[in-house]
Amino acid sequence: MSGDILIDIQGVAKHFGTAETRVDALRSVDLQVKTGEVIALLGPSGSGKTTLLNIIGCILAPSAGRLVLNGEPVFDGTWLRRDLRRLRLDKIGFIFQAHNLLPFLTAEENVSLVLELAGHPREEARERALALLDYLEVGHRAPVKPAHLSGGEAQRIAIARALANRPRIILADEPTAALDSKRAQLVMDLLRKLAAEQDACIVTVTHDEKIFDRFDRLIHLRDGRLAETRER
Numbered sequence: 001m002s003g004d005i006l007i008d009i010q011g012v013a014k015h016f017g018t019a020e021t022r023v024d025a026l027r028s029v030d031l032q033v034k035t036g037e038v039i040a041l042l043g044p045s046g047s048g049k050t051t052l053l054n055i056i057g058c059i060l061a062p063s064a065g066r067l068v069l070n071g072e073p074v075f076d077g078t079w080l081r082r083d084l085r086r087l088r089l090d091k092i093g094f095i096f097q098a099h100n101l102l103p104f105l106t107a108e109e110n111v112s113l114v115l116e117l118a119g120h121p122r123e124e125a126r127e128r129a130l131a132l133l134d135y136l137e138v139g140h141r142a143p144v145k146p147a148h149l150s151g152g153e154a155q156r157i158a159i160a161r162a163l164a165n166r167p168r169i170i171l172a173d174e175p176t177a178a179l180d181s182k183r184a185q186l187v188m189d190l191l192r193k194l195a196a197e198q199d200a201c202i203v204t205v206t207h208d209e210k211i212f213d214r215f216d217r218l219i220h221l222r223d224g225r226l227a228e229t230r231e232r
């Protein structure tokens with residue numbers, strides 16, 4: 001399926017505030033991301049990176065434009081799906097800098113919770129969670145709570161959670177900011193492998209220069225516009 005367009009953004013704009021306080025966070029952005037691609041969104045503070053990631057993740061509605069995810073039109077001037085929570089659960093995996101694992105659940109429970117929310121029975125969810133943790137080489141940490149995990153382990157568990165429902169669109173916000181250079185590169189290598197093996201794409205907001213060589217494309221935002229794209 002290589003070459004499929006998983007994210008198709010056309011003319012997307014986003015403004016915040018009222019007429020007097022208006023901020024144009026995005027101005028007519030066009031972007032296509034294909035199966036297997038791993039791309040970085042770069043740009044100075046306030047350039048619109050998080051806004052764009054949140055629009056792709058269907059967390060934020062654009063002010064104008066069109067968004068097609070995995071071939072399905074989801075926004076065209078208005079949301080085309082009413083059940084946005086279900087859409088996010090089915091299509092999108094999120095990985096955040098502060099991995100946001102729930103502190104009172106074990107590593108395995110943090111991953112299987114997402115599957116149970118999507119309707120899988122507890123035992124099936126547990127088996128898939130354990131298989132994913134093994135695949136990410138943190139299976140031995142399954143019974144451990146987040147406070148006892150290292151930064152790199154916690155980030156792998158957050159990646160397992162993002163992948164639990166086999167999303168083809170994976171969005172990451174500064175996923176390596178808390179890691180040293182070696183671990184940051186290992187996490188990015190892992191994400192590249194996952195994108196290739198699972199016919200997925202990955203869009204990452206990052207400032208982390210030590211991982212720039214791990215991306216297929218570096219996309220620069222400036223004042224809410226795509227300023228420059230560099231292919232690797």
Ligand SMILES: Nc1ncnc2c1ncn2[C@@H]1O[C@H](COP(=O)(O)OP(=O)(O)OP(=O)(O)O)[C@@H](O)[C@H]1O
Binds near residue numbers: 016017023025046050
């Ligand atoms: N909810 C909001 N209400 C008002 N303005 C907002 C809101 N969210 C973002 N903005 C504004 O939109 C612009 C783009 O913000 P955004 O968070 O997307 O930038 P960014 O590139 O991710 O910045 P950073 O690197 O600092 O996280 C900024 O001027 C910001 O102040």
